[in-house]
Amino acid sequence: MSAGRxxxxxxxxxALGAGVGALLSRFSERAQEPSEQTAxxxxxxxxxxxxxxxxxxxxxxxANLAGDVAKEAKEAELRAxxxxxxxxxxxxxxxEPVRSQ
Numbered sequence: 001m002s003a004g005r006x007x008x009x010x011x012x013x014x015a016l017g018a019g020v021g022a023l024l025s026r027f028s029e030r031a032q033e034p035s036e037q038t039a040x041x042x043x044x045x046x047x048x049x050x051x052x053x054x055x056x057x058x059x060x061x062x063a064n065l066a067g068d069v070a071k072e073a074k075e076a077e078l079r080a081x082x083x084x085x086x087x088x089x090x091x092x093x094x095x096e097p098v099r100s101q
Contacts, residue, residue, distance in 0.1 A: 083091045 079092050083089055
């Protein structure tokens, strides 16, 4: 009984996967077809794609910058909390590797 259930699960999974794959393939074919999009006067469709890429690149860079700023702020907060917990305002100021002799 357990084997029959597992076989049915396998068949169902394969069928669902094939269906999703077919849908995704269909949408990707439509995306590759030339569209009837028109560009603004004095602009070609290639330029609009370049503008889109530049806008996407700008968003990516601003997200990375925001992540770096948030990381630095969190590290500063954790350092301050650690200093308060150990009652040492100079803790973690000079990080030197521990040398074993």
